[in-house]
Amino acid sequence: MDRNVVIATILTALIMFVWLWWLAPPPPPPTTAALDTLQEEAGPQEVLAGEDASPATQEPLLAGPLHDTLFAAAQNGQARIITIETNLYEAQLSTKGATLTSLRLKKYRQYDFETPVQLIDTTKPGALSLVFTTPANHLVDTRALYFQTNVAADTLRVTESPVEVAFEVPVGAGRIRQVYTFAPDDYEVKLRVEQVGAATFSTIEGYELVWNGGVPFAERDRDDEARHSGAFARSGGELEKITLDRHRTEEKRLAGQVDWVAVKNKFFTAVIIPSGETRGAELVGERLGDPEEPFYWEDYAARLLMPRPEDGQVDEFRLYLGPMEYFRLARYDLGLYDMVDYGWDAFEWMTRPLAKFVFIPLFTLLGRLLGNYGLAIILFALLVKIALYPLTRASFRNMARMRELQPELEAIREKYADNPQKQQEAMMKLYREKKINPLGGCLPMLLQWPVLIALWQYFQQSLIVRQQAFLWAQDLSAPDPILHLPFKIPLYGDFVAGFTLLMGLSMIIQMRIQSASAPSNPQTKILTYIFPIFIFAIFNRLSSALNLYYLCYNIFSAIQQFFINRALEKEKARAAVDGQGDRRAAQKVTRKATKKQGHKKKVRSRR
Template structure:
């Protein structure tokens, strides 16, 4: 294997190592500095609940809190009732206490156990949605602590062909708050109208907040991996803002002015709030609870839309997208919602994101629908990628073949100018120009493939379309495919052996042996032939089986291409040698004829 291949291989390993190091979460800071700002609204709601349940001694002073504000006297007591909304896509539950979502289960998506529906609401909290405002007497009010009334009498409502509205209302002082949910058939969008009559009598000039509490619960087996893809997001001024708790206990970000949307998400599912009118800004808050290795590990997020106080008769409208991170569903909003999906370093993202959005996603979706199996789609996809990159691969191998032929001359120049590096470099460049060879032509085409490979790396790691899709022994192409469980855990590797990762490592060995078959023996390259596949096998073991299946097929097709190109180059070399021999024979024959003609001419002259 010539030096260019060695350089390209080392650069490949270096890029992968740095990439994985960048993905790994840093160690957490001391917990004593953590700030429990995420619990502000939940604490207010729980304090109200505690006040309702705690006995009050006669003559004792009233506890300071929202319920002691006379504005909320009519909302202090009531009976919570749950209303179930069923559509083809999900089952939602609304509680009259807080007029909030207390559950939303997706029917078409299951958790890692393949049985439990994916839940978008943190059921440990009083509810997901709430309005938060401050009264003129400086009491913080979270509507999840208030009892609303509703005219809906049915406990279960089925959404069939027409949208269904469910309205809640609560009196507040001389005014009222009215929240109206509209559930659409065949859609993950829920519309929300917020009407506040007499808002000036029960809230300050600052207005109110529409809050999504609790983030989106984890749904995958690998919580550490899912946490890396979870966070709270907002779009302001055309830019994506986010917090992701990369090794931090708490984090928050406050935005001022107009905000297009706010959202929380885990790896594959999201809850988005899109305002139709003006906003005062937004606030994103996150807190990490526990450690990644703990069964109770959790990352808690809240997304808040800061809304101005409405005028009498004004209605604030919101669109809520509560569902999977499906590209085509999110793209129809034309608000950059899919930008929440991370496609790597900013240095590469200007290429990797367009490749994923406009090439990989449409093509892979089409292949999946045509073939009916996403494992087969991955194989065909890898073949198409290799065909598309064939001109680069062919140019790379041809350039390396020319470099191999030049090795004797290159070594002679290095020995001749061993004590003068400057002259040695000048002589080498002169030889390259004479032979019309680019010394970087062997590795540059390989490096040009990296934006494509990195985009595929990120796409398969976060592609909802392969989630819980089976192929051969892999039950879920979005997760590893263990074929052997170990009685111990190896750091960075895990406690299992993944099947497609093992095959991928073997395919790399075969590919590199084919590649080195036509090159001079080199101890360094022999070491790389075995060390590099082992290194890849170790770091890829915990990645998605879809990614490993893709690289397995990619390596197999690369080996076939290399074998074919090597044979073609050998045939061309043999043909050139035969043609050269023919030319020499023709020249020799012509020379003999010329010599014979001269002898005859000389003989005639002597006569």
């Protein structure tokens, strides 16, 4: 039990340290003087996309002498909105920029359970744009150009077959053409980009296909969602990303072939997948304020760098605009699901395969069979306990034999109190003689830790349990408050989560059952109450699915311990009775032998 106390204490300290590091406040924003210095170092830049406003609200504007030549036909016009309605989403396209200005998912709601999830930052003039530099060194953003379209209706319903929406704009002697293809039952949107006479309006460097703005937040806990948001790319078989959990600004540039670029929040993503060669990619992120502040803002941009196309060449892209659903993303076979963070690198080799090949298929199956993911979590906890039962039973037997050795171990400690090496050698010799493994009680704990760590990460960002209700919990992917506090406690929050409270109580009961058959140990008694308090404080803001699993796991463990303890007590009592019977039989044999020997002596004396 002393060894278990040490292990549990070390684990508690480790969890607290990692948790405090994870939630540490980010460095303060740069001062005005520092920003002025950076701007002076950057120097002036001539840009055709206006930058006189913050990135969240900037409106691309054309300025410069090229207006009367290349862009004369595209400078003026009236923006027209075309609505595309499919079975999965409702999208809006604007003729100004030939860009997506809105995409609302029909099957997913924000934290209020009413507002559809929006994948596009509507504070911007559009999500997609082509950006290129003219031979005169002006930067052009197509969101500032007015396109013509082949669609006469303002609303298109895509219910049976794919529908194309084409946009075209003249640029000098050339033109730019963009064609979107929408499918009725797919989150993928195809995009074709054709540039006729590109050499006349762009440099040899080519152009950028940019997703402007990250995916807007959709969950109540903005702090948690910010930690799972970012911009991503895959290059050379490796995932590259930037997140703003510890920095105000971040940028990353990649060269060469890029498989895809993307932005995502906790549960939803927008991905651009090129079909041809690329020059590289850029990921840019910037944030203002902190998640608890009302003006908090977070912005990302994912830029796919493309070579300048030849006349007649068409660049094709696939856009995935939808949920982080594993089976949908796995169809691309491009590692898109790697954007989901499964914890620290030291554990990801273990947690990611468990999530992809065990948790996701199993919970999907159990949820469909039982019709409720809360029941699926309970059944999964039971299956884990059943699978570990042989090891758990062996562990308790080993611990029971260790308890019987306590007097002999204590005698060894007293005998070699001044010689730790001799003390250790004597203890190991005693273990070998009794055929006891002093670490045998830790084996079930070591085997279940990978599952516990993987579940910790999985339930925090599992789309499967998002907004799935169970008992009083409305959303198993979020905490389940049963009491709101009038104040906020650091690291704990301003509410009491129901499953977390029950989990702490179940842990106290389990530890009391475990220590009931153990020798009295003041450290163990203290740990019985302190450890659950630590866990209760840490887990209060985590998902209710995770706390429900731990609650059920503790309950099943307590039941298992109770019956194993009873079985061990019965075996011990049976052994005592058998031992007493053996002693009586031995005494009877001894008496018979003594009586027989006395009879022989009498016979010899008579002779």
